Amino acid sequence: MEEVKNKLKEFFMSDLGVDGSVLNFDTALFGDEIGLDSVDSLEIISFVDDTFGVSMTGVDKENFQSIDTIAAFIEKNKA
Amino acid sequence: MKVAIVTGASKGIGKACALRLARDGYTTVINYSSSDEAALQTLDQIKAEGGDGMVYKANVSVLAEVKAMVRDVFKAYGRIDVLVNNAGIVRDEYLLMMNPDTVDKCFNLNVKGYLYCAQAVALKMFKQKSGVIVNMSSVSSKFALPGQTVYSATKGAVNSMTQTLAKELGGYGIRVNAVAPGFISTEMIEAIPEETRKGYVERVPLKRFGTADEVANLVSAIVSDQFAYVTGQVFVMDGGLSL
Numbered sequence: 023m024e025e026v027k028n029k030l031k032e033f034f035m036s037d038l039g040v041d042g043s044v045l046n047f048d049t050a051l052f053g054d055e056i057g058l059d060s061v062d063s064l065e066i067i068s069f070v071d072d073t074f075g076v077s078m079t080g081v082d083k084e085n086f087q088s089i090d091t092i093a094a095f096i097e098k099n100k101a
Numbered sequence: 102m103k104v105a106i107v108t109g110a111s112k113g114i115g116k117a118c119a120l121r122l123a124r125d126g127y128t129t130v131i132n133y134s135s136s137d138e139a140a141l142q143t144l145d146q147i148k149a150e151g152g153d154g155m156v157y158k159a160n161v162s163v164l165a166e167v168k169a170m171v172r173d174v175f176k177a178y179g180r181i182d183v184l185v186n187n188a189g190i191v192r193d194e195y196l197l198m199m200n201p202d203t204v205d206k207c208f209n210l211n212v213k214g215y216l217y218c219a220q221a222v223a224l225k226m227f228k229q230k231s232g233v234i235v236n237m238s239s240v241s242s243k244f245a246l247p248g249q250t251v252y253s254a255t256k257g258a259v260n261s262m263t264q265t266l267a268k269e270l271g272g273y274g275i276r277v278n279a280v281a282p283g284f285i286s287t288e289m290i291e292a293i294p295e296e297t298r299k300g301y302v303e304r305v306p307l308k309r310f311g312t313a314d315e316v317a318n319l320v321s322a323i324v325s326d327q328f329a330y331v332t333g334q335v336f337v338m339d340g341g342l343s344l
Contacts, residue, residue: 064224067224071224079221
């Protein structure tokens with residue numbers, strides 16, 4: 023699980039330009055703090071699909087709340 | 102190789118779009134839900150003209166069937182460049198005769214079906230950093246015709262989703278536009294009594310019905326690079342009916 027979370031954090035920093043110093047595993051991704059918007063969800067879904075082979079298209083918004091929730095979804099759904 | 106999916110492509114405007122895109126060099130997926138023979142005839146025609154493609158039976162108002170179609174098409178060809186959301190139904194009913202089943206059927210196919218297909222291809226197009234979606238709307242979304250409350254509402258929704266998707270996906274090289282045809286000579290129009298049809302023609306400034314090929318020509322132009330800077334637009338093609 024930690025490896026998944028670290029890969030996600032690296033992606034948010036390198037691909038979406040999120041400041042790593044304010045990005046914890048439980049930080050709300052789509053609030054004011056980080057500044058991601060819903061359009062970024064396509065980037066996240068694509069990364070998760072390519073990296074972990076898990077489809078997040080059409081899943082509940084709650085799963086995208088934080089690195090913790092995305093990692094939990096990946097763990098639960100990966101083959 | 103470029104790949105196009107046309108939903109509802111076994112007859113009418115969808116068929117004309119499939120044939121035209123195949124002539125433009127697209128490997129064309131002819132989606133259909135019931136007319137096996139008509140879909141195969143469309144594919145035969147494409148192949149006779151030197152094109153390529155496949156038929157794919159799927160009810161696009163069912164998410165699982167849409168997902169399976171897009172997955173199988175991608176597995177077969179490795180990319181999806183164009184989606185023409187065309188599969189739809191018309192059910193004319195005056196407000197007080199409106200049946201809830203009609204409302205569900207129209208919204209399921211004309212709205213949910215379009216959304217499901219757009220969602221399913223969007224990730225593939227995102228990864229390619231290119232793609233074009235054309236949503237078949239209707240002049241009914243711009244020009245009120247009594248009895249078409251439900252149909253026009255679904256097509257109004259198509260116009261709105263076209264604009265929103267264009268904004269949402271534009272940054273990733275994906276264009277989304279809509280075509281809103283008026284009276285087009287298809288089996289649906291042919292089934293209308295001649296006197297009624299004459300009345301319709303009188304209302305069209307160009308004094309004739311359009312053809313499915315003319316709609317397909319517009320779709321062909323929209324998906325081409327000549328329209329590379331055009332997104333979020335609804336192209337009315339109605340011989341002036343809505344003026």
